Amino acid sequence: MSKEKPSIPKGTRDFGPATVVKRNYIFGVIKRTFEKFGYLPLETPAMEQLSVLTGKYGDEGDQLIFKILNSGDFLAKTKPEDIEEGYKHLTRKISEKALRYDLTVPFARYVVMNRNEISFPFKRYQIQPVWRADRPQKGRYREFYQCDADVVGTNSLLCEAEIVQMINEVLTTLGLSDFTIKINHRGVLAGIAEAIGEKGREGDICVAIDKLDKIGQEGVRKELLERGISEGAVQKLEPLYTLEGNNEQILDQLQALLGDTDEGQRGLKDLREVWQYLKSLDSQALSAQNLSEQSRLLLDVTLARGLSYYTGCIFEVKVNNVSMGSISGGGRYDNLTGMFGLPGVSGVGFSFGVDRIYDVLEELGLFPSSSQVGTKALIVQFDKASERYGLPVLQKLRDAGIASELYPEAAKLKKQMGYADQKNIPYVILIGSEEMATGKLKLRNMEQGEQQDLTVEEIISTLK
RNA sequence: GUGGUUGUAGCUCAGUCGGUUAGAGCACCAGAUUGUGAUUCUGGGGGUCGUGGGUUCGAGCCCCAUCUUCCACCCCA
Numbered sequence: 001m002s003k004e005k006p007s008i009p010k011g012t013r014d015f016g017p018a019t020v021v022k023r024n025y026i027f028g029v030i031k032r033t034f035e036k037f038g039y040l041p042l043e044t045p046a047m048e049q050l051s052v053l054t055g056k057y058g059d060e061g062d063q064l065i066f067k068i069l070n071s072g073d074f075l076a077k078t079k080p081e082d083i084e085e086g087y088k089h090l091t092r093k094i095s096e097k098a099l100r101y102d103l104t105v106p107f108a109r110y111v112v113m114n115r116n117e118i119s120f121p122f123k124r125y126q127i128q129p130v131w132r133a134d135r136p137q138k139g140r141y142r143e144f145y146q147c148d149a150d151v152v153g154t155n156s157l158l159c160e161a162e163i164v165q166m167i168n169e170v171l172t173t174l175g176l177s178d179f180t181i182k183i184n185h186r187g188v189l190a191g192i193a194e195a196i197g198e199k200g201r202e203g204d205i206c207v208a209i210d211k212l213d214k215i216g217q218e219g220v221r222k223e224l225l226e227r228g229i230s231e232g233a234v235q236k237l238e239p240l241y242t243l244e245g246n247n248e249q250i251l252d253q254l255q256a257l258l259g260d261t262d263e264g265q266r267g268l269k270d271l272r273e274v275w276q277y278l279k280s281l282d283s284q285a286l287s288a289q290n291l292s293e294q295s296r297l298l299l300d301v302t303l304a305r306g307l308s309y310y311t312g313c314i315f316e317v318k319v320n321n322v323s324m325g326s327i328s329g330g331g332r333y334d335n336l337t338g339m340f341g342l343p344g345v346s347g348v349g350f351s352f353g354v355d356r357i358y359d360v361l362e363e364l365g366l367f368p369s370s371s372q373v374g375t376k377a378l379i380v381q382f383d384k385a386s387e388r389y390g391l392p393v394l395q396k397l398r399d400a401g402i403a404s405e406l407y408p409e410a411a412k413l414k415k416q417m418g419y420a421d422q423k424n425i426p427y428v429i430l431i432g433s434e435e436m437a438t439g440k441l442k443l444r445n446m447e448q449g450e451q452q453d454l455t456v457e458e459i460i461s462t463l464k
Numbered sequence: 465g466u467g468g469u470u471g472u473a474g475c476u477c478a479g480u481c482g483g484u485u486a487g488a489g490c491a492c493c494a495g496a497u498u499g500u501g502a503u504u505c506u507g508g509g510g511g512u513c514g515u516g517g518g519u520u521c522g523a524g525c526c527c528c529a530u531c532u533u534c535c536a537c538c539c540c541a
Contacts, residue, residue: 007514010532060539063465102541130541135465137535144541207539305540326541353541382499417501432499446501 011134011142019358021374022367023145026174026354027127030147033170034125037162039149042124044106050091050098056105056309056339064132066142067095099131103148104309104336104349111152111347112340120153120345127354139324139356148330150349152337157270159348160313160332161277164297167317167328168285170352175366178291178320179327184303185271185313186331188254191264192301195257196236198229205229205237206304212241213302240301247275247299254301270312271299290320309333315350319360327356376463377427378420379406380413386431393429393441393456400460420446427463 008014015023031041047068054062074094082090100106103126111118127147134140149166151159164181171179186202193202204227208220215223217238224234240257243250251268258264278286278297285297305314312332319327330350337345361367379394381387390406397404407416420428430442430451440453443462454462 007532058539060465064539132540134540135538136533137540140540146541329541351541356541380500412498413500414497415501419501421501428501430499434499442500444500449500449502451500 009142011136011140013141013143022361023354023358025367026357026361027147029173030170030352030354031125031127033166033173034147034149036169037123037149037166039123039125039151042107042110042126043128044100044103044110044126046099046129047097048100048106048109050096052109052340053098053101053105056336057101061101064134065101066099066131066133067091068097068099070094070096100128101132102130103128103146103351104150104333107148107150107349108152108336108347109340111345112337112342115342118153121151121156121159122153123149123151125149139353139359141355145354147352147354148349149351150347152345152347155346157273157313158277160270160274161281161283163315163330163348163350164274164278164285165281165283167315167350168283168288168296171317171319172284174357174361175368176319176360176364177288179296180290180318180320181285181297182300182303182316182318183271183274183297183313184300185267186311187263187265187267187270188258188301189267189304191258191261191267192237192240194261194263196233198233201229209237209241209302210304217241243301247295247297250299250301251275267312274313305329305331309336311335312346312348322360322363324356324360324363326353327360328352373403375403375405375423375425377402377404377429377459378416378423378425379404379429379431380416380420381407381410382413382432383410385433386410386436389436390429390431393431396456397460397463400464402460402463429459 050065050067053065057064078090078093082093107124107126111122125148127145129143129145131143134142136142149163164183167181189202189206190199193199193205198205205224208223208227208229211223212220220241221234221238224237225231229237243253245253251272254264255268258268275286283297286295288296290296303314303316305316310331311334314331315329316326317328318325328350330348332346332348334346335343336347337343377397379390381390387406387410394404394406407419417428419425426446428444428446430444432442435441435453438453439455441456441459442451443454443459444451
């Protein structure tokens with residue numbers, strides 16, 4: 001092998017300065033909103049014990065966890081028989097750590113480890129990358145950021161209502177107006193399964209009906225039958241796809257259908273309570289009208305979500321009229337900490353997918369110019385004398401809060417001007433012998449190509 | 465994990481049936497212009513054709529493997 005061309009792993013990306021600036025704008029909006037609702041920041045390690053992560057995301061999820069090979073002689077404890085027992089067995093022998101798959105499970109782990117120091121309800125937000133050994137696709141990366149907000153230690157459905165409020169606030173602040181917050185409840189799904197005579201089969205039913213908008217009613221029917229749901233049950237299920245009316249009317253219809261199932265009862269009661277809270281909060285999610293949906297908050301009985309730890313309300317957010325999957329999702333999990341030996345702590349949370357939001361804002365041209373930062377003025381120098389003269393000027397500009405730089409060498413003017421041009425610096429200040437003599441510096445406006453002779457103070461007041 | 469797709473200059477892409485020295489635009493560098501960028505003109509540098517094998521007198525082009533890209537599925541932010 002001769003010179004090796006450098007590369008980065010599949011599904012990962014470098015972020016150039018322009019991209020980071022825009023991403024930070026999104027992070028900023030999300031952070032400010034979370035903090036406004038009383039959530040505090042938390043960070044956890046990039047890697048967790050493998051045992052903390054396995055079994056929390058289902059079999060599919062376990063396969064997508066990036067495992068970290070034990071350091072040193074990772075084969076020291078293995079025997080030839082271990083290989084024959086298959087990769088799952090072998091994995092436990094050679095890997096004890098893994099990259100985090102999401103932020104919710106590490107959060108639950110943190111809560112359990114710090115249960116005595118935390119006062120409940122505990123509200124935290126967390127913005128960090130997560131890793132999935134998935135095959136990359138549009139909007140799907142192997143390393144991506146999640147922005148989670150969770151609250152544990154209360155069953156109150158005010159939390160669910162506030163999640164709706166936060167989603168609405170973040171997305172509208174980012175300039176999005178046509179999006180749908182879908183909400184459903186695991187209890188409703190369980191109640192449906194029971195009401196159609198397939199109690200306990202909601203898992204299979206969910207996976208199938210979740211695809212309704214993609215593969216259509218016939219496709220779902222086929223998949224349900226393949227999964228062993230009876231013909232009669234499928235027929236009873238199908239009227240649910242096309243429930244008519246607004247959210248409250250749908251709730252009433254569901255009441256009639258599932259009212260006598262315990263789980264259905266529980267789900268509907270929760271959902272009604274969420275609506276009640278949102279009404280009292282005068283929520284925009286109830287009042288705002290979308291272009292493409294009748295309501296921004298939409299009760300959708302076909303929303304299922306894969307993660308197996310959800311037990312109550314579940315959410316998913318879709319921006320309408322863009323080619324992008326969901327940009328946010330979450331739900332209530334009653335027993336996540338129970339897996340780590342702390343039962344009886346209910347939690348609810350959700351997550352924004354920044355990478356997807358970025359792509360959506362880019363597609364819709366919604367990044368404001370104010371989200372661009374950069375140098376405002378470049379001081380051009382001709383020689384040592386002008387550099388010496390320029391240094392205090394530079395400091396004065398910075399003291400005045402003006403982002404500025406002095407070109408660090410007496411390069412050709414063409415080169416220095418070109419530098420300003422390329423970095424999109426709007427003003428250039430020229431300090432030559434004439435300027436030093438008069439104290440009037442040349443301020444050149446790079447967009448208009450005009451320049452005027454001004455004192456440092458005049459320049460500062462112009463640029464401020 | 466399954467099926468397909470992509471890779472040629474820093475970037476976007478041409479490249480005929482397998483045939484001599486692989487091209488263009490943009491970008492970059494230098495000069496025209498010793499105190500003025502973006503515009504104009506002139507010149508210049510830059511390629512192991514993703515990588516490794518194979519077929520052939522001869523491969524950017526055909527075959528195999530591998531990596532990467534994008535897409536569909538599974539699943540998901």
